[in-house]
Amino acid sequence: MKLLTAEYLLPIASDPISGGAVAIEGQAIVAVGGSGELKAKYPSAGVEDFGNAAILPGFVNCHSHLELTAMRGALDDVEHDFKSWLLKINDLRSAMTDADIEDAAIAGAMEGAAAGVTCFGDIGRYGLAGTKALKQVGLRGIVYQETEFSPDNRTAEGDFAKLGAKYEELRKEETDLVKVGLSPHSPYTVGSQLFELIAQYSILNRVPLSIHASESLDEMNLLEKGEGFFTQFYEKLGLEWNSPHCTPIEYLERLGVLSTRPLLAHCVTVTDSDIKKIAANRASIAHCPKSNAKFGHGYAPFEKFLDAGIAVGLGSDSVASNNV
Structure with a gap:
């Protein structure tokens, strides 16, 4: 005692x-x-x-990417251009070995613990890295296995099968403190059919979801107008992706994703109508002010979230988008 x-x-x-x-x-x-x-x-x-x-109780970091901890400062030269940032981070991550990613995740978990964080909502393309990190450092949380780049409906069934296999394998690593979920990355990197498959799977199997949503004007322009960098990028790669001509939150509601009560990261460009939909579906929000500011995306309407009765937590995002 x-x-x-x-x-x-x-x-x-x-x-x-x-x-x-x-x-x-x-x-x-x-x-x-x-x-x-x-x-x-x-x-x-x-x-x-x-x-x-x-x-006081340990802090909760609702939105992190522990596997990117090694990238602190590596993208500062492109932080003003979200398009260039996305392309560069993909190149840097592709050059990392599994061992590199696991070491980075452990370093991130240790940093968090030293700062008083005892619980993470961590998203990882290599979910095993975050899971191992939380277990090794003795923390709790949910590690969300992230989708690959999957915007084309023609590959939805195969992409879902691969994602499901990763998730089922990751579930074997669960403990009383560390659980796993799924993260369909965002409305602009996951096709509508894959979103629907993940939503159905989530509801049937009670799998928690976390999604980047309404993070930037680039995303909003793509979803509402079918314009901008992402459209040009898809055309260059020969991918089929059709704009739903609505906000990202409306899109997620149409696909049944909001009914899974996901943890939505960022929500900077949400409308008043979006906020009502988030509240009505009892989804929650990971508010990431430092990351939003670093990219110049603006600020989320935090007070409106609270007024609507939405559960809101703070997230650091990755150190690639928040050097703290």
Whole structure:
């Protein structure tokens, strides 16, 4: 038995406690209260006093890409151009070995733990890296296995089969603390049929989803007007992709994806109507202000999210889009 004491204790679920203590037995917190009260209740417990400090629960990073930790500062020269950033990060990641990616994820998890983060919502193309990292560092969270670049409906069934195989293999790594989910990357990199297949699979098997959505004006122009860089890129690669002529959030609702109650990352360019749809479907949002600012994408309407009753958490995004 051990007591952790400090000038302040912030339980979060209840009011702050002045002169508070946390009683720990093994790996479990067994009591929270006033220091005098717990010392009397557990007289033989060792005491570690942090003095003029505050003890509070670990932070939750709702949106990260731990496997990209090695890229800190590597894309600063293209941060002003989202198109160039996307192309460069794909090239850099392709040059990394599985061992490189796993080392990067472990380094990211250790950085997070040192900063007080004890729970991650981590998205990874190589999901095993994030899963191993959280387990090795002793953290909790959900690792979302990300889709490959799959915007063309002609490859939807094959792409879904490959994704499902990765997910089922990753599930074998689950523990009480580390769970796995799926991440259809975004409305502009995943075709409509693949989105529908993933949504159906999620609902039937209770698989959590996380999606990048309404992150930039480039994405909005593609979805609403069928214009911009992404359209030209698809044409260059000979891919079939048709604009739904609606906002990204409306698109996800049409496809049944919002009904899975996904964790939506960014939501910078959402409309008031989008916010109502997110709230009505009880989806949640990972707010990433540092990443949004670094790219110059603008800022998400955070207060409107809260006013609508949407659950909102903070995310760092990757260090490739947030050097902190």
